[in-house]
Amino acid sequence: MKRKKGQFTSSKVNPKGRESGSTSLNGTPNDSQLENSCTHCDTSSKSKPMLRNGSAPTSPTTSCNVCELTWANKMMQTKTTVHPEKRIGHVPGVDVGQQFGTRAEIVATGLHGNWSSGIDCMSTSYANMDKYKSYTYPLAVSMVLSWQYEDVADNGYDVVYSSQGGSNLKGNLRGGYLALKNNVDQHVPVRLIRSHISKERDKKCTSGFTVFKFGLKRLEGQPPLTINQATYYEGHIPKSIAELRGLVCEDITGGQEAIPIPATNLIDDPPVPPTGYRYVKSNEVAENVKIPIRVSRCGCEGTCTDPSICSCAKLNGADFPYVRTGGGRLVEAKSVVYECGLKCGCKDSCVNRTSQQGIKYRLEVFRTPKKGWAVRSWDFIPAGSFICEYAGKLMRTKDIDNTIENNYIFDIDCLQTMNGLEGRERRIEESPSPVRPHIKTNVKKLEPEYCVDAGPIGNVGRFINHSCDPNLFVQCVLSSHLNIKLARVMLFAAENIPPLQELACDYGYPVGSVLDADGNVKEMACHCGASICRGRLF
Numbered sequence: 374m375k376r377k378k379g380q381f382t383s384s385k386v387n388p389k390g391r392e393s394g395s396t397s398l399n400g401t402p403n404d405s406q407l408e409n410s411c412t413h414c415d416t417s418s419k420s421k422p423m424l425r426n427g428s429a430p431t432s433p434t435t436s437c438n439v440c441e442l443t444w445a446n447k448m449m450q451t452k453t454t455v456h457p458e459k460r461i462g463h464v465p466g467v468d469v470g471q472q473f474g475t476r477a478e479i480v481a482t483g484l485h486g487n488w489s490s491g492i493d494c495m496s497t498s499y500a501n502m503d504k505y506k507s508y509t510y511p512l513a514v515s516m517v518l519s520w521q522y523e524d525v526a527d528n529g530y531d532v533v534y535s536s537q538g539g540s541n542l543k544g545n546l547r548g549g550y551l552a553l554k555n556n557v558d559q560h561v562p563v564r565l566i567r568s569h570i571s572k573e574r575d576k577k578c579t580s581g582f583t584v585f586k587f588g589l590k591r592l593e594g595q596p597p598l599t600i601n602q603a604t605y606y607e608g609h610i611p612k613s614i615a616e617l618r619g620l621v622c623e624d625i626t627g628g629q630e631a632i633p634i635p636a637t638n639l640i641d642d643p644p645v646p647p648t649g650y651r652y653v654k655s656n657e658v659a660e661n662v663k664i665p666i667r668v669s670r671c672g673c674e675g676t677c678t679d680p681s682i683c684s685c686a687k688l689n690g691a692d693f694p695y696v697r698t699g700g701g702r703l704v705e706a707k708s709v710v711y712e713c714g715l716k717c718g719c720k721d722s723c724v725n726r727t728s729q730q731g732i733k734y735r736l737e738v739f740r741t742p743k744k745g746w747a748v749r750s751w752d753f754i755p756a757g758s759f760i761c762e763y764a765g766k767l768m769r770t771k772d773i774d775n776t777i778e779n780n781y782i783f784d785i786d787c788l789q790t791m792n793g794l795e796g797r798e799r800r801i802e803e804s805p806s807p808v809r810p811h812i813k814t815n816v817k818k819l820e821p822e823y824c825v826d827a828g829p830i831g832n833v834g835r836f837i838n839h840s841c842d843p844n845l846f847v848q849c850v851l852s853s854h855l856n857i858k859l860a861r862v863m864l865f866a867a868e869n870i871p872p873l874q875e876l877a878c879d880y881g882y883p884v885g886s887v888l889d890a891d892g893n894v895k896e897m898a899c900h901c902g903a904s905i906c907r908g909r910l911f
């Protein structure tokens with residue numbers, strides 16, 4: 374991810390931005406929240422929330438959902454959709470992972486021929502065509518997962534789709550469900566369209582009724598979906614831990630964090646919780662590491678508000694690194710952020726102590742099919758928000774046992790970044806994070822003196838995976854002392870992050886930079902799924 378200084382919000386289209394009620398960093402509403410009117414029926418967006426801006430930059434038109442669907446209906450009736458004839462499998466011109474703004478668009482492109490129904494089927498009339506005559510009908514060609522039912526589960530690779538109501542009183546399947554059964558029996562693929570709903574609707578509860586469950590698997594060879602293209606899981610934000618499927622641990626922190634962090638596993642059989650480490654909320658310091666004590670303090674009382682008075686603000690270059698909106702958000706990535714320290718007179722709630730205030734979003738650790746454990750949030754996270762520390766054992770890099778494979782070591786590397794040994798800008802090009810996981814590399818540079826080993830002990834940060842298009846970035850923070858070699862490693866949101874999106878940062882290894890014990894280049898495949906994925910972690 375190329376992040377311009379001072380600009381966290383991604384230039385990417387965020388399909389959920391409007392739905393999440395996002396605001397800009399200074400707290401003003403985004404354009405999408407301002408009032409406008411449908412160009413066709415003149416209804417205001419205030420009365421029709423589904424109003425949508427024209428997708429082409431040259432087209433200022435705005436249409437409401439009702440008008441869009443009316444036009445889609447007309448296109449279907451007059452057979453003027455792009456592919457009026459239903460087809461099995463790939464629709465020419467539509468790529469896997471393509472995103473649409475409305476149901477009308479998926480109808481107009483011929484991807485899904487029925488905007489009011491979740492399953493689009495071919496009826497027996499298709500048996501008259503030579504290429505389709507050998508099938509038993511109805512056959513499903515596409516389905517929209519609308520997350521209305523409690524029994525839908527989706528991990529991005531496999532989907533379990535189930536619903537009641539697909540049978541007559543005798544229990545025989547009918548309609549779309551009969552079609553899906555015919556697909557299963559005849560090995561006919563079905564296109565899957567994931568929908569995002571703007572507000573949590575009342576879920577239709579299937580408990581106590583006979584339900585039909587269909588397991589869907591992605592066809593081999595399809596491009597991976599990015600975390601921005603699909604919201605995995607059940608598609609709805611859990612209200613409590615009790616709602617979670619595959620719950621393997623109610624709180625991996627054992628009560629240490631203010632908000633419990635549950636772990637779920639829908640992948641392994643039997644499902645297992647994360648093991649092999651002890652949870653610690655903050656760094657434990659190795660015996661041979663001495664943490665200096667900061668003597669300087671700002672003279673503020675209560676809370677720091679005036680940057681011309683606060684000496685901690687001055688360390689940051691004449692202003693506070695955080696703005697108050699949303700409980701403290703980092704304005705821009707810095708070599709080092711200086712927060713208020715132990716001796717400062719301000720309260721714990723001072724904005725210049727944002728990263729000291731702990732985890733404030735509801736996080737969940739979940740099992741992925743190819744990357745082990747991962748982390749996501751149930752809450753919308755605004756750009757610049759503090760997520761968590763990367764905590765573990767703070768130790769000397771030279772004391773790392775290189776004979777044991779350890780994927781959880783981060784070098785504290787801000788010294789080089791600050792001194793410009795490799796050059797901040799050049800460094801960002803090669804490796805966007807000022808702190809990177811420790812592995813013997815063939816890139817000639819001074820070994821950082823200290824590292825955080827989150828292998829045997831660590832916090833939730835140890836479960837955060839790498840992405841080539843990350844939504845988090847690593848920030849060195851100093852508060853209780855001013856030794857940059859021992860800075861704390863903090864993770865912040867690089868963009869507005871919708872709920873349930875995996876949280877990931879760029880580990881920052883140049884490809885080909887990691888060597889094995891014999892000096893040969895080591896490779897690890899990257900499964901981040903980003904459209905700009907480099908293919909390898911290193």
Ligand SMILES: C[S@@+](CC[C@H](N)C(=O)[O-])C[C@H]1O[C@@H](n2cnc3c(N)ncnc32)[C@H](O)[C@@H]1O
Nearest residue numbers: 744745746780781835836837838839899900901
């Ligand atoms: C700090 S750990 C992250 C948490 C880890 N997934 C776990 O299960 O504990 C780093 C390790 O996670 C895996 N990992 C992280 N990001 C990955 C990615 N994009 N693709 C493949 N594996 C990844 C690799 O095994 C890596 O060495």
